[in-house]
Amino acid sequence: xxxxxxxxQAMKERQLTNKxxxxxxxxxxLILSPAFLLTIGILIPFGMAIYFSLTNYSFKYAEYMxxxxxxxxxxxxxxxxxxxxxxxxxxxxxATLIETLLGIGIALLLNRENMLARSLRIVxxxxxxxxxxxxxxxxxxMTNNSxxxxxxxLRQLGITNFNWGADPSTALITVLIIDAWVFTPFVTILVLxxxxxxxxxxxxxxxxxxxxxxxxxxxxxxxxxxxxxxxxVLFRLMLSLQMFDIIFALTRGGPGDTLMTLPLxxxxxxxxxxxxxxxxxFMLILYLFVYFLSHxxxxxxxxxxxxxxxx
Amino acid sequence: xxxTLFALVGLLLLMLLFACSxxxxxxxxxxxSGAESANREPFDEFDWKRFDGEEIEVMLNQHPYADAMIERxxxxxxxxxxxxxxxxxxxxxxxxxxxxxxxxxxGNPDVFMTGAYQVWEYATAEYIQELDSFIEDETRTSPxxxxxDFYEGILGAGRWDGVPGHPVGEGDLYTVPLAYEFNLLxxxxxxxxxxxxxxxPQTMEEVIxxxxxxxxxxxxxxxxxGTRGTRSWATIHPGYMTSFTNHGAVDFTVExxxxxxxxxxxxxxxITNMFAELVNEAGPSDWSSYTWYQVSNDLAQGKAAxxxxxxxxxxxxxxPGEAPEAGNIGVTTPPRTKEGDLGTNMWVWSxxxxxxxxxxxxxxxxxxxxxxxxxxxxxxxxxxxxxPVRKSVFESEEYQQRIGDIEGYVETFNELIDESTIKxxxxxxxxxxxxxxxxxxxxIVNGADAEERMNQLNDDIEKRVSRIRAE
Numbered sequence: 001x002x003x004x005x006x007x008x009q010a011m012k013e014r015q016l017t018n019k020x021x022x023x024x025x026x027x028x029x030l031i032l033s034p035a036f037l038l039t040i041g042i043l044i045p046f047g048m049a050i051y052f053s054l055t056n057y058s059f060k061y062a063e064y065m066x067x068x069x070x071x072x073x074x075x076x077x078x079x080x081x082x083x084x085x086x087x088x089x090x091x092x093x094x095a096t097l098i099e100t101l102l103g104i105g106i107a108l109l110l111n112r113e114n115m116l117a118r119s120l121r122i123v124x125x126x127x128x129x130x131x132x133x134x135x136x137x138x139x140x141x142m143t144n145n146s147x148x149x150x151x152x153x154l155r156q157l158g159i160t161n162f163n164w165g166a167d168p169s170t171a172l173i174t175v176l177i178i179d180a181w182v183f184t185p186f187v188t189i190l191v192l193x194x195x196x197x198x199x200x201x202x203x204x205x206x207x208x209x210x211x212x213x214x215x216x217x218x219x220x221x222x223x224x225x226x227x228x229x230x231x232x233v234l235f236r237l238m239l240s241l242q243m244f245d246i247i248f249a250l251t252r253g254g255p256g257d258t259l260m261t262l263p264l265x266x267x268x269x270x271x272x273x274x275x276x277x278x279x280x281x282f283m284l285i286l287y288l289f290v291y292f293l294s295h296x297x298x299x300x301x302x303x304x305x306x307x308x309x310x311x
Numbered sequence: 312x313x314x315t316l317f318a319l320v321g322l323l324l325l326m327l328l329f330a331c332s333x334x335x336x337x338x339x340x341x342x343x344s345g346a347e348s349a350n351r352e353p354f355d356e357f358d359w360k361r362f363d364g365e366e367i368e369v370m371l372n373q374h375p376y377a378d379a380m381i382e383r384x385x386x387x388x389x390x391x392x393x394x395x396x397x398x399x400x401x402x403x404x405x406x407x408x409x410x411x412x413x414x415x416x417x418g419n420p421d422v423f424m425t426g427a428y429q430v431w432e433y434a435t436a437e438y439i440q441e442l443d444s445f446i447e448d449e450t451r452t453s454p455x456x457x458x459x460d461f462y463e464g465i466l467g468a469g470r471w472d473g474v475p476g477h478p479v480g481e482g483d484l485y486t487v488p489l490a491y492e493f494n495l496l497x498x499x500x501x502x503x504x505x506x507x508x509x510x511x512p513q514t515m516e517e518v519i520x521x522x523x524x525x526x527x528x529x530x531x532x533x534x535x536x537g538t539r540g541t542r543s544w545a546t547i548h549p550g551y552m553t554s555f556t557n558h559g560a561v562d563f564t565v566e567x568x569x570x571x572x573x574x575x576x577x578x579x580x581x582i583t584n585m586f587a588e589l590v591n592e593a594g595p596s597d598w599s600s601y602t603w604y605q606v607s608n609d610l611a612q613g614k615a616a617x618x619x620x621x622x623x624x625x626x627x628x629x630x631p632g633e634a635p636e637a638g639n640i641g642v643t644t645p646p647r648t649k650e651g652d653l654g655t656n657m658w659v660w661s662x663x664x665x666x667x668x669x670x671x672x673x674x675x676x677x678x679x680x681x682x683x684x685x686x687x688x689x690x691x692x693x694x695x696x697x698x699p700v701r702k703s704v705f706e707s708e709e710y711q712q713r714i715g716d717i718e719g720y721v722e723t724f725n726e727l728i729d730e731s732t733i734k735x736x737x738x739x740x741x742x743x744x745x746x747x748x749x750x751x752x753x754x755i756v757n758g759a760d761a762e763e764r765m766n767q768l769n770d771d772i773e774k775r776v777s778r779i780r781a782e
Contacts, residue, residue, distance in 0.1 A: 166597035256759075272407070
């Protein structure tokens with residue numbers, strides 16, 4: 001009896017469904033199609049990267065063959081790989097740390113309503129509209145020992161032979177300075193947006209209770225802007241791990257192997273040495289770094305957002 | 312769990328699909344060149360207009376030689392009726408783009424600029440068309456072309472038998488030269504006069520000593536000797552490789568069918584130490600960022616008192632009004648480190664044809680026109696297509712007039728011509744090995760122990776060339 005009723009109900013539903021015009025039925029697929037195409041567009045190169053990392057594909061030869069894990073084993077047993085991992089993580093960690101601290105500091109200074117702060121808020125976006133490669137070329141000229149203005153200033157301060165990107169001991173700090181110049185405004189803008197959206201009541205209460213500036217910052221401002229700050233850190237960390245243009249334009253990974261990060265090593269293997277199969281494991285390892293770090297940061301972001309909204 | 316499994320299976324299927332499609336693609340690649348030339352359409356006689364209406368793609372490197380070609384493309388189009396689409400790419404990325412395009416094997420570009428070293432990669436990969444069959448075919452090559460007019464050694468730089476370890480000059484011809492560069496010592500007469508010198512230094516010790524004295528000779532930031540220094544193969548091939556071979560060192564020998572590197576030989580370590588001393592005592596302090604463009608510019612602007620690099624700078628920068636130091640630049644032989652004949656490593660900019668091109672006959676007309684006597688003569692006098700690769704151009708009155716005023720140019724050319732050639736051992740891992748070599752040189756200039764670093768480099772390069780069979 002129950003089965004008969006169920007079948008009748010199912011038939012009614014089928015009839016109803018059949019009456020829906022096909023254009024309406026296709027609508028969800030149409031809406032989803034850009035996302036589908038995008039996913040395919042990402043998955044195809046990703047699948048190809050995994051496949052070619054298992055071959056000896058080289059631009060120097062018209063043919064290639066499957067070599068199993070040979071490229072991966074060679075990479076893990078190469079000292080240059082571990083050196084690249086160290087340089088990549090140092091660069092990304094230091095760049096993110098410097099830009100976050102500077103970004104918070106500048107945003108706090110700009111979070112006031114006077115003529116200077118209003119003007120600086122506009123001017124500060126300037127480095128963000130300059131492509132990193134162009135910014136690097138400008139810095140290269142400014143730090144050039146023959147014609148560079150910074151080198152000239154250093155000479156006037158009595159510092160001679162500071163060789164910026166040309167010296168292994170100062171190459172990393174030089175690219176970090178350029179990175180910070182280009183990308184600190186990005187962190188500043190995000191933090192500033194967070195600061196300007198904060199409710200006034202808790203700060204007024206803290207002021208009435210006699211809370212110090214540090215107390216207010218530590219216990220109110222920082223936790224409340226934390227979701228914004230984490231988004232800034234997430235973006236900066238991901239992009240710093242992939243950093244290629246500034247280092248390539250300044251030193252091509254030199255002097256020696258000083259700045260050979262994972263993307264630089266992968267590029268050199270693929271396009272200078274023409275060994276695509278050897279290069280791809282470096283990029284796939286970089287993908288794993290980016291994936292796991294972003295996964296961890298997104299989880300932490302959810303936690304801080306819940307905390308900031310009192311859940 | 313099911314979803315993960317589904318995703319994994321999907322990914323594996325996707326990879327299998329690529330594997331199959333690419334495997335089949337690679338099988339279409341090779342084609343016997345003899346059979347290919349035999350199958351070419353026969354013609355009755357040579358005709359510049361035969362391919363009227365065709366369109367060809369040309370890939371060029373940003374360089375004065377390319378500028379000269381671009382300027383005269385309209386004349387070529389008028390003469391042949393062929394439309395030329397060209398692209399111009401800065402040298403830093405030119406060869407990356409070119410190699411990727413050739414690897415695609417879709418016939419684009421039809422013609423490209425290249426150097427002789429690149430032939431060792433492109434010939435073994437069968438990306439590059441042999442040209443003898445075109446030159447020997449009287450119906451395809453203009454009677455005015457006169458291939459014997461090229462300097463034999465310079466034309467031979469693009470000829471190779473495809474066997475790693477075998478020298479250039481034998482086998483098939485893959486490129487036709489546009490112009491060449493020797494590597495010489497350029498000096499600024501004003502700089503030498505400022506310290507009371509009447510003649511340029513001749514030995515490496517003298518160059519280092521004089522270069523050190525010339526620090527700040529033309530104000531803040533000026534220095535003694537400019538050389539290239541980036542982490543690139545381009546750092547090794549000019550002055551460094553010239554001194555390397557003049558000092559008696561060799562890069563590789565062939566032993567039992569394998570390439571054996573000798574970068575840690577006594578001569579190699581000695582000359583590397585001398586070169587590092589030259590950079591440290593007389594070079595710019597940010598040497599490791601110096602490319603061809605920086606060194607050339609510093610000579611032209613009066614920042615560098617001397618440079619050890621491409622011979623054609625003496626011509627480019629001595630044109631009145633073209634550079635602040637025009638008229639002050641002279642040339643002499645590479646710094647001597649040992650007794651014996653001096654030579655120089657040579658770089659030859661050439662043009663070549665894509666083996667996958669479907670318009671080879673039209674492409675060959677383009678190559679003939681821009682390496683023919685008429686364009687070469689025009690380029691050497693009216694543009695900067697120097698040093699000329701054709702004897703008729705070098706010996707012409709106009710060209711002799713152009714170089715006549717450059718102090719030391721003709722004497723240096725005559726002294727070096729017999730011993731100048733490509734000094735590297737041809738092998739397909741050239742860019743791989745020389746880039747690592749440049750990284751080692753940077754380390755040594757920055758204070759690493761030369762013997763230890765060259766031993767390490769030698770081991771590394773031995774691994775990199777281990778799969779090459781030199782037989």
